[in-house]
Amino acid sequence: MNTLYHYPLSPFSRKVRLCLAEKKIEVALVEERYWEQDADFLRRNPAGKIPVLKMDGRTMADSTAICEYLEETQPTPALLPRDAGARYEARRIVGWFDDKFYHEVTSKLIGERVYRKVMGTGYPDSANVKAGARAIKYHLDYLTYLLEDRRWLAGNEMSLADFAAAAHLSCLDYTSDVDWNRSDAVKDWYAKIKSRPAFRSLLADEVPGFQPAAHYADLDF
Incomplete structure (x- = not known):
């Protein structure tokens, strides 16, 4: 297995x-x-x-x-485009989320609010939490920009870029740290990802001591 x-x-x-x-x-x-x-x-x-x-x-x-x-x-279904330029764009966005977004947002919100408690490393650093809350606004605006002329983040087909972004945002949504009202485009994109069968097990996750946001598993927010 x-x-x-x-x-x-x-x-x-x-x-x-x-x-x-x-x-x-x-x-x-x-x-x-x-x-x-x-x-x-x-x-x-x-x-x-x-x-x-x-x-x-x-x-x-x-x-x-x-x-x-x-x-x-396991190339089917494909999660990276065939065209070299489109593959580059998908990989670039994966890198954006796993590096820049992680260090500026995820580590400062989930890291402080959840991981400090489960790891037993003390209380949240309020300066880090505030920095993460500021930074996520910039990143949501960047996603809005990407979605202005694309159906998905890296182009017109869903790709690994969408899964990387949704992986980070779903963690933050668990703790209600995403302002979905900031961008209709981003909210609609996330709703499409969230409704996929692949997302079901994530929506069933629960971390002891931390209740998910009331809307977390709601496909209609």
């Missing part, structure tokens, strides 16, 4: 889960408290990060590398 070691509110884990589900690859989910750095987990990934996927006799780490492996070995 394929196995994914993950954490429910990890956007990197969620990106891989979305790809697996979209490609209809069955996988057993094993919640990993990766910050405890136990020996078994470090043997699976010496970098000490999630997600880790056991599949095809391999143990694979790094969410983007995993998603590209899935794309190459």
